[in-house]
Structures are given as structure tokens and as C-alpha cells.
Amino acid sequence: MRRYLARRLLLLVPVLAGVSVIIFMVLHLSPGDPAEIMLGSQATREDLARLRADLGLNEPLHVQYLKWVGHVVRGDLGRSLWMKRPVLGEVLTRLQATLLLTATALVLSSAAGVALGVAAATRPNSVLDRLSAVASLFGASMPSFWLGIVLMVVFALWLGWLPASGMYAPHGGGDLRDLLSHLILPAVTLAAASVTIVARLTRSAMLETLGQDYVRTARAKGVSDRAVVLRHGLSNALVPIVTVIGVQAGYLLGGAVLTETVFAWPGVGTLMVQGILARDFPLVQGCVLVVALSFVLVNLAVDLLYAWLDPRIRYE
């Protein structure tokens, strides 16, 4: 396992280098002078020259990149032009909110998806199975931001059961209950599409393992239905299920941007969109970098989880 871990960690190096090049290049793609884009057409020549010097824009591109990477490695993501504060602190504060939302959505979608998938696989072609097929089609077709608005209208505005937006109530809130009540709608919105994907994949993985000879043997020996499904079926179907849940983790991390915007959730996504509209390049760069890094780490964690679940992978 240790050798596997070392190999996976080594493989991270080229991926991270590539990710950093892309993030750096993307914000230098803009036709024209980044300083002018950031400051707008009203900026004076002196302001432009100062910003160019501050950001090192006068140097050749590869020098700019190396300097930027050097700073990033030391934890310096630059200063936000719009907030006049170091980017790293701001992004890390917001990252907590994003991770809370993403993790809650992931737990919701995994638990509901696996339960639904197992139920559908044990009763193929039942009403439940067909309903889950329809739900998965709907899940893949519904814009998440629209679902969020619909949920907000129904549960916050019409029924008044849950708060419509934000992370805490502006007055008198701040406790765990307050946080949870604010978390429900965005987490359900974010999880909705994933639940259906996890459910469909769990169903097909379960159907495959339940058709194996060892399952028939177990049934013939008189093992209870429950034990057959859980011990012989689910535990052997886990590798593909964990794979899809891992993919979903990344998808949720990216998709959180839209959900955060709908519910004014104070995460990295809303910060990044504000940064783009304010043309605050260092801030946007910092947001993308931190989220991409979290994504790479999540993928690494999923890979390690496979190796632990299925020893054959370690020895490949």
C-alpha cells in the first residue's frame, strides 16, 4: 500500500504543474492588456503603469509564471484588487463554507443514491425501479439553478419552513440549528442530480453482482435475503459505486458555484463570480487554484479508497 501511495503522490506532480500552467495561461488569454481590463477604460496612464509593475506584467510570460508559482508554493496568492486583502485568507475562509455545502450534498446523494439503487436492483421493473429511471432522466435534464429557485419559492417563500438564502440569519442566529436550516435547501439542490446518477450506477452494479454464481450459492445455502443483498451484493459492488461517488464529489465541488449563487451561500463560488465581474484577476486565480487543488486531492483520496477496498488494484 505504501508503494502505491508513493506512486500516486508522484503522479500528482505533473498534474499539479499542468493545472498551474492552465490557470496562469487562462487569465493571460484575454486579448489586450490585463491591467487595462482590470482597471477599466477610465484608468490613467500612471495607474496602469503602477498595476503593471505590481503584477509584474512587464516581464516575459515564462518569468511571470515562474514568479507566480514561486509565490504560490510559499502560500502567497497575491492581493485582491477589489477587497485590498491577501487572497489566500479570504479564499480559505470561503472554502470552509463551500466544503461544508459540498460534503453535505455528497453525504445526501451517496446515502439516498445507494439506498435507491439497492432497492431498485432487488426489485427490477417494480414501480420503484421505474420511478428511479424517470427521476434519473429528470435529474440529468433539470438546470440545478432553476431547481434551487423552485425549492426556494416553495419552501422559503410560500410555506415559510426554511430560510431563503445566506448561511446564518442576520439577527439572533449563529448556532448549529440556524446553520443547518440554512444548509438544507442548497444541499438538496446540489445533491439532486447526483442522487439519480449514484442510484442508476448502484442499480446496475448490484444487478451484475446479484447475478453471480456465488450469490446463487449463498441463496441455495439458505442465507437470508438481507445478508445476500448487503454482504454478497453490495460489498462486492462497492468499487464502481465508490468510483461514481468520487466523480460526483468533484462535480459537486464545481457545481457548487451555481447553487451558491442561487442561495447567496458565502462560498468560493460566489467569491469567484464576484471576482470575475469586478475583474479581480488575482482573486479569481486564487479561487480556481484552491478549488482545483481540492478536486485533485479528492480524486487522490478516492483512488486510495479503491486500493483499500480492492487489493487487486494495489498490485497492478
Added chain:
Amino acid sequence: MSDAGVGAAPATALRAADAARRRRAFGRLATRNRLAVLAALVLVAAVLAALLAPWLPLADPDVVDTPNRLRPPLAAGHALGTDEFGRDLLARLVWGARVSLTAGVAAAAAAMLVGVTLGVLGGFYTGWVETVVMRLTDILMAFPYVLLAIAIVAGLGPGLRNAMVAIAIVGFPIYTRLVRGVVLSLREREFVEAARALGASDAVILRRHVLPHLLSPVIVAFSLDVGAKILATAGLSFLGLGTQPPTADWGSMLATGRTFVILSPHVVLLPGLAIFVIVLALNLVGDAVRDVLDPRAATR
């Protein structure tokens, strides 16, 4: 398809038999899968409405009429009501369809073209071409999809064209992976070896023996991808990074209507419903196309 090898006559006969088989399969599916037929009709209607928008008896989508703002659906003269500036919602939805549908199809087509080209190159030529292509797709796939699209728009500047470019860039690795897998397996097949032994050049092998085999998987992937691309462009427009006012697509209509959701939910519900219905129809048709072109998937 062209498995028969280099001889032209058997290949043509096989192709004709294959086409007939497909027509029969389509016929069977049409009778069995009524839902897909209905979805196809919805799509045809939407495309026709979008194409014919200038000639349809619709109100001007951009004429502001503030005394008549936020009228509910079925109001006099406005079948679907009006928005926050009193503009006719039906007209805006139909004109918005032009933008949303074009953006989805164009972004998916661009992603497909780039992705298929790189996939063919990466699968057919080993060595540095393969390494470069595959590392590039690995790195692009190391980003969350939406996040990278947003970052690219941040670099290029907000706007519909840039949003489409971003979505195409983020979307092509899926095609590259798919196509490379198919090409890798084709490269080792006997008919390719035979063609090479007969002295066929790379271009001929690619055109006559590799590309025809890519048609089915790529059509299936594309038909399911257009819906995803419509959702993605609508998402970027919703964030204010796609279509810029006064032009509207369904995503930006949703974003501006959000402020008025308490008073007039229809301003938000209708554009969202339009996206949902069209993407649902595309997915249903895509599933049916897959059932025809990839019969193994149908039995699963």
C-alpha cells in the same frame, strides 16, 4: 461496416444491408418508444419556432412597456405574461430559443470536432503525439467542469461567444477519450493491417477504415451532449458570464427574473421550464439513438 476489407463491392453490399437493418430498427423503436417520438416532435417544434421567429405573429421581444410590467400568464395580448420591463415573455422565450439552441449545438459541435480530431491522432499515432494529447486531456479533466469553464470566461471576458468557446474547451476531452479508445482497438484489427500491407497510406486508412467506425459512438455521444451543453451555457448566462443584455437566452432570463420571483414566479418558472423540457427531449431522443446505434446498451 467496412470490416469486409479492401474490396469495394462486398463493402457496398454490406453497407446497404446495414442501412436497411438500421431503418428497420428505427421503425421498431418508433413504435415501441412513443416517448422518444413525442420528444422528437417537441424538438422539431422548438427548432422551427426558433428558426421562424421573425415571421411568427409575435410581439417585439425588446419593446419595453412599463405600465404592463410583470403581467401574469393569459393576460390580454400576452399569452405567457410579461417580464419586469413589460416585454412579452412568449416572444422572449422564442427568441431566446434561437440563442440557447444555437449555443448548445455550436458548443457541442466544436467540442466534438476538436475532441474527435485529437482522439484520432492520439489513438493512431503512438509516441509524442499520443503523450501530448493524453496529458492535455488529463490536465483538463483534473479541473471540475463548471469551474474551468468559468475560469476561461474570466480570461476571455464575459459574453456568449466566449462562453461557448469555454464550454467547447472544457467539453472536448470526453470525445478525445472515447474516440482514442475506439481507434486504439481498431489499429490492431486485421482489416487495418491488411490495408497497410496493401500499401494504403495513413490518410486512406483513417478515412476508409477508421472514421466509419467512429460514426456510431460519436453520434451517440453528441446527441446526449447537446443537452448538457445547453445546460452549461444557460448556467454561465445565469451567472452573468454568457449572453449580455439586451440579448437574452433562457439562462439570462432566469437570472434577471430572479429578483421578481416573489411577485411573479412565472418570470423565472417559464424560462427554466423551457430549458428543462428541451434538455429532457434531447436526452430522450439521445437515449433512443443510442438504442439503435449501440444495441448492446439497449439490452442492459
